Amino acid sequence: MGATAVRTMKGYVFAGDGRAELRELPVPEIASGEALVRMRLASICATDLKIIDGRIPGRPGTVLGHELVGEIVAVADGVRGYAPGQRVYVPGDTPCGQCYECLGNANGRGCHADGTIAAFHFATQRDGAHAEYVAVPYAQANLTPIPDEVTDEQAVVMACGGSTGFAAVESSELRMGDTVAIVGQGPVGLAATVAARLRGAGYVIAVDVIPWRLEMSMRLGADVALDATQVDVVEIVRRLTGGWMADVAIEAVGTPQTFLTALRLVRPAGVLSSVGNYGMQGSLTLPLDAGAFMGGIGEKRIITSTSPGGKERGRRLMHMIEHGKFDLSPLITHRFPLGEIGAAYELFRDRREPVFKVGIRP
Numbered sequence: 365m366g367a368t369a370v371r372t373m374k375g376y377v378f379a380g381d382g383r384a385e386l387r388e389l390p391v392p393e394i395a396s397g398e399a400l401v402r403m404r405l406a407s408i409c410a411t412d413l414k415i416i417d418g419r420i421p422g423r424p425g426t427v428l429g430h431e432l433v434g435e436i437v438a439v440a441d442g443v444r445g446y447a448p449g450q451r452v453y454v455p456g457d458t459p460c461g462q463c464y465e466c467l468g469n470a471n472g473r474g475c476h477a478d479g480t481i482a483a484f485h486f487a488t489q490r491d492g493a494h495a496e497y498v499a500v501p502y503a504q505a506n507l508t509p510i511p512d513e514v515t516d517e518q519a520v521v522m523a524c525g526g527s528t529g530f531a532a533v534e535s536s537e538l539r540m541g542d543t544v545a546i547v548g549q550g551p552v553g554l555a556a557t558v559a560a561r562l563r564g565a566g567y568v569i570a571v572d573v574i575p576w577r578l579e580m581s582m583r584l585g586a587d588v589a590l591d592a593t594q595v596d597v598v599e600i601v602r603r604l605t606g607g608w609m610a611d612v613a614i615e616a617v618g619t620p621q622t623f624l625t626a627l628r629l630v631r632p633a634g635v636l637s638s639v640g641n642y643g644m645q646g647s648l649t650l651p652l653d654a655g656a657f658m659g660g661i662g663e664k665r666i667i668t669s670t671s672p673g674g675k676e677r678g679r680r681l682m683h684m685i686e687h688g689k690f691d692l693s694p695l696i697t698h699r700f701p702l703g704e705i706g707a708a709y710e711l712f713r714d715r716r717e718p719v720f721k722v723g724i725r726p
């Protein structure tokens with residue numbers, strides 16, 4: 365360690381049995397290839413709640429959080445080209461950068477180093493971002509310097525949900541002029557709304573069940589926002605598109621019901637890009653009627669994506685923000701100090717007021 369005299373820190377830990385608590389922990393030691401980062405801003409994700417609730421396997425005693433902007437304190441051997449004090453974006457998924465998948469695809473989307481699913485190390489395999497200090501694995505492949513023009517808030521929203529929403533559009537291969545319907549307008553869906561516009565969609569239809577989310581959709585560039593509690597979304601989209609339906613539907617919630625809605629919104633030979641996190645229990649069904657999976661011969665493509673990490677993607681995301689191409693920082697609607705993180709989780713879970721992302725400061 366050496367670079368700091370501090371020996372203990374606060375960290376918000378999954379305690380098992382649906383509980384989490386703030387604990388005093390040792391500052392992490394870094395191993396070869398890792399970097400020690402002092403948290404400047406972290407944010408809470410629905411995945412953190414799913415870990416606490418047991419819907420995504422977690423390990424009791426592990427620090428939660430995987431959305432991080434920080435400052436480098438120290439790097440271990442094997443990490444070159446970085447300096448203490450540097451402000452960095454840390455992707456939520458941290459691919460190894462060295463396996464065959466990573467070498468063929470810098471986003472590391474197929475990386476399963478250390479037995480992870482999609483390079484998701486933080487908060488499941490190792491301590492995560494909701495602490496004063498974080499040991500970042502595969503630092504050389506992931507630490508992304510942040511340009512001075514980019515704020516911590518603009519950067520942190522990309523670490524997980526932002527990158528996922530962009531990936532939903534990228535993997536759909538949406539063409540300029542296409543109609544896209546995005547089911548779910550939480551942080552992931554809103555990032556997809558922004559990405560669809562950037563990618564040149566002709567018509568962007570946003571769907572949610574919460575009025576303040578639909579307001580944000582319009583603010584961030586949707587052409588129309590549909591409240592699924594008020595209208596029959598499939599029928600309205602049929603009418604709005606003259607019967608064509610969506611070339612691309614994006615599922616950004618992660619429930620069997622929203623998956624079905626998205627499936628029914630896709631035209632024959634269209635693409636359903638599914639990025640909602642369904643958890644690891646239960647199953648999805650594919651109804652075979654003409655409006656859904658079309659007997660399996662409708663040429664619909666269903667694709668999934670993770671939250672791509674790696675510094676090459678990080679560099680391009682930061683580059684777009686630096687030059688004013690988009691700004692998702694309005695999604696940070698609340699800020700709490702780490703000492704009050706329990707209240708932050710509560711607010712994020714209960715949504716008693718409009719909340720997209722809750723930022724955590726040291």
Ligand SMILES: [Zn+2]
Pocket residue numbers: 408409410411430431456524525
């Ligand atoms: Zn996340």
Ligand SMILES: [Zn+2]
Pocket residue numbers: 459460461462463464465466467472474475476477
């Ligand atoms: Zn890898």
